[in-house]
Amino acid sequence: MGLIKKAICPKCGQKYSVLRAECPYCGAGNRKQSARTTQSSDSVRKGTAASARAETNTRWQLVFGLCLIAAVIIAVIILITTTINGDYASAASSSPVTETLTPTPPPTSTPTPTPTVESITITFLSQPIANSQFTAPLGGTTQLGTTVYPLDVQGTVEWSSSDESILTVDQTGLVTAVGAGWGSVIVRCYGAAAECKVFVK
Numbered sequence: 001m002g003l004i005k006k007a008i009c010p011k012c013g014q015k016y017s018v019l020r021a022e023c024p025y026c027g028a029g030n031r032k033q034s035a036r037t038t039q040s041s042d043s044v045r046k047g048t049a050a051s052a053r054a055e056t057n058t059r060w061q062l063v064f065g066l067c068l069i070a071a072v073i074i075a076v077i078i079l080i081t082t083t084i085n086g087d088y089a090s091a092a093s094s095s096p097v098t099e100t101l102t103p104t105p106p107p108t109s110t111p112t113p114t115p116t117v118e119s120i121t122i123t124f125l126s127q128p129i130a131n132s133q134f135t136a137p138l139g140g141t142t143q144l145g146t147t148v149y150p151l152d153v154q155g156t157v158e159w160s161s162s163d164e165s166i167l168t169v170d171q172t173g174l175v176t177a178v179g180a181g182w183g184s185v186i187v188r189c190y191g192a193a194a195e196c197k198v199f200v201k
Contacts, residue, residue: 115153117192133197136177144173148189158188166200
């Protein structure tokens with residue numbers, strides 16, 4: 001046995017002095033790798049076939065990356081150019097597209113049915129006037145009202161006088177005696193009518 005220890009190369013299996021930093025046969029290092037550093041491989045050792053392949057792959061990856069970047073730049077330039085310039089000339093020269101719109105007819109409203117009034121009565125102080133006649137003093141006023149049947153009918157009541165030289169009536173039913181003689185107060189609601197004779201003296 002010699003004084004200098006021999007190391008066995010983990011790659012080629014040859015024995016060599018531990019004083020050497022690497023195997024003289026294959027170039028593999030003889031130091032133990034630190035747990036914090038990555039293991040050395042053939043691709044990082046210069047002069048090995050794996051190293052040559054790695055350099056070739058790196059070159060091709062660089063070429064591919066440059067081609068990809070160039071393609072993206074060209075695509076962006078084309079996109080910006082077509083967006084800015086646009087095909088406005090051909091769009092302006094072509095005939096405009098006209099869309100025919102059919103007007104929607106307005107909704108037809110359902111007519112409100114006219115209420116049916118069976119009868120109308122002229123009243124004084126909410127009571128029907130006896131025999132549908134009364135006497136009024138000349139120059140006096142009398143407030144008349146109405147009762148419409150059926151009672152749920154809501155409608156406009158129209159008042160009128162048969163002779164306005166004898167009596168007048170407004171649309172609230174207020175009768176004013178203006179001249180002596182006989183006259184009539186007439187009230188109408190939805191086709192129904194009632195009449196009350198008035199003697200002014």
